[in-house]
Amino acid sequence: YEKVWNLFLKIILLIQTFFVSAAQPITSKLDEGWWAYKDVVQGSFVPVPSFWGLVNSAWNLCAIGKRQSPIDIETSHMIFDPYLTPLKVNTGGRKMGGTMYNTGKHVSLRPDKAHLVNISGGPLGYSYRLEEVRLHFGSEDAHGSEHLLNGQGFPGEVQLIHYNQDLYANYSEAAKSPHGIAVVSIFIKLSENSNAFLNRMLNRDTITRINYKPDLYPDTTRYITYEGSITIPPCYETSTWILVNKPIYVTQMQMHSLRLLSQNEPYKIFLSMSDNTRPTQPLLQRCIRTNINFSKQGRDCPNNRALRPQWFRLTT
Template sequence: MDIFGGLRVILFPAVFITCISEQAVKSAQQNPPKIHEGWWAYKEMVQGNFVPVPSFWGLVNSAWNLCSVGKRQSPVNIETAHMIFDPYLTSMKLNTGALKARGTMYNTGRHVSVRLDKEHLVNISGGPMMYSHRLEEIRLHFGSEDNQGSEHLLNGQAFSGEISESSNNFLNRLLNRDIITRVTYKNDAHLLTGLNIEEIYPETSSFITYDGSITIPPCFETVTWILMNKPVYVTRMQMHSLRLLSQNQPSQIFLSMSDNVRPIQPLINRCIRTNINFSMQSKDCPNNRVHKLQYRVNGWLQN
C-alpha cells in the first residue's frame, strides 16, 4: 500500500499519528514502501556529515521540490477561530472485523513505526472520506520536552502528549519497557501480536479536517488530515522511554529520536473544516462558548 497517499488521522493534541492509505493501490501492493529509504533528517547530525534538514528538503532533490514550493503543505497551525462547521461531515467508523491484529514495530531512525501484517485488514470510513481506507502504519512523533513534539499546532501551541498517571491502553502495550527497549537502535524490529487497534482511538466523534501533504520527503500533497478532538494520554515514564530511543545504530554516537517533527507550513487559503457545531450546546462545547476549545496538557491550559 502507498503510505504517501490517502489519509492521515492524528490523535490531537497528542503526538501519535496514524497513517492510513488507500485501500486498493495495486502498484504499491506490488512494490511495498521501504522502511528506511531516503536521505534526509529532522535535525542536524552530530557526526559532521551533511544530511538535509527540513529547510533543505526541497532544494537537494528535484523530486522533493514540493517541500519548498508546494501550496498545500503540512503540518499547519490550527486556528480554532477560523474553522468552518461542515454539517455533511459524518462520524468516522473503524472496522477491525472484531479481530486482534499482528504487526512489526520498527525503529526507522526517524520514527517508531508499527506496520500491520497484510492479512490483518483494519478499515476506516466516514468523516471526509469518500470511500474506505486501510490502516497502513502507526507512526510516533514526540518531543524532547513536554511543550513540543506534535507536528500540528493548536492556536500556536505544540504538545508532546499528555503527562498523566494513566495512558491509552494501546500505547500501554506499545510503550511497555519490555517492548519499547527492543527497538532502541536504528533498524531494530520487534513482532507484536494481539493488537487491539480500536484502543488507540479516543472516545470522541468530533474532529477537524483539511487537505495537506505528507510531512516527510517528497511532501506529496495527497493527504486528507483528520485531527481528533480529544487527547491521547501517555505517562511521564513512557515519554522518558521514548526519548531514550536512538536514531543511530549501536556503533554510532547516541542521538535521541525526539523532536522528529517537520516545522509548521503556511495554510495559504485552505479551509479547515470540523463536525463540531459551535452554535449548539453539546459535550464538545459544554458551556456553549463559540470557538473556545480547551485542552489541559502538562499542567497548563490551552484556550
C-alpha cells in the same frame, strides 16, 4: 578554522547535490531516506526540513507546495460543517497483529496484512486501509507534536496513516495519487495513566511482534479536517488530515523512555530520536473544517466573514 572548513564543505556538497538532482531525480532506496529532522553528527550533511525541497528535484513540493503539512490550527479559522459525519472504523471484530520498528526517524508499527483495519466516512469518500502507526515526540513536554493548536505544541502526536484501497493497490501508489492518503492524528498528553495500546507498544524493544486491539482510535465523533500533504519527503499533497478532538495519554516515564531511543546505530554517537517533527507550513487558502458545533453555525468555504467558534478543546 575547522568549523569554517566543515561549513564550507557542507555548502559545496549541497550545491553539487542540487545540480545533480535537478538533472536526474534520485530514486534509490538509500537516497529516498537521505533526510533528517535535525542536524546529525558534525562533519556530515543530511538535509533538514529547510533543505528537503532543494536537494532532490523529486522532493520540490517540500519547498514550493501550496498544501503542505503540518499546520498551526487557529481555532478562529475553523469552519463548522454540519455534513461531516462520524468516522467509521472497521476491524472485522478481530485483534490485529503487527511489528514495531525503530526506523531511526520514528517509532513505527506496521500491521500484518492478514487482519486489517479500514476507515471510511467523515470527510472521506473512499475506504482507507491502515498502513502504519507513527509516533512523533519532543525532547521537552511543551513540544513534540507536528501540528500546533493556536501556536501551542503537545508532548507528542500519534499519526495513523491509511491509503485509499478503493483506488490504489498499495501505499506507494496511493501516496502520489489524488485522494490517496488519510491520516488520523491524535495529540499525546501526559497523565498518570496511559492508553492501553501505547502501553503495549512502548513497553517493547526496538523491533518486536505485538498483538493489539485497534483501541488507539478515540471514542469520539468530533474532529477537524483539512487537505494537506505527507510530512516527510517527497511531501506529496495527497493527504486528508483528520485531527481527533480527544487526546491519548502516556506517562512521564514512558515519555522519558521514548527520549532515550536513538536515531542511529548503537555503535555510533547517541542521537535522540526526539523532536522528529517537521515545522508548521503556511495554511494559505485552505479551509479547516470541523463538526464541533459552534454558537453560530453554517457558512460556506471560503468566506471572509468573521466567526468566533468555541475553543477546540481536547476532551478527556
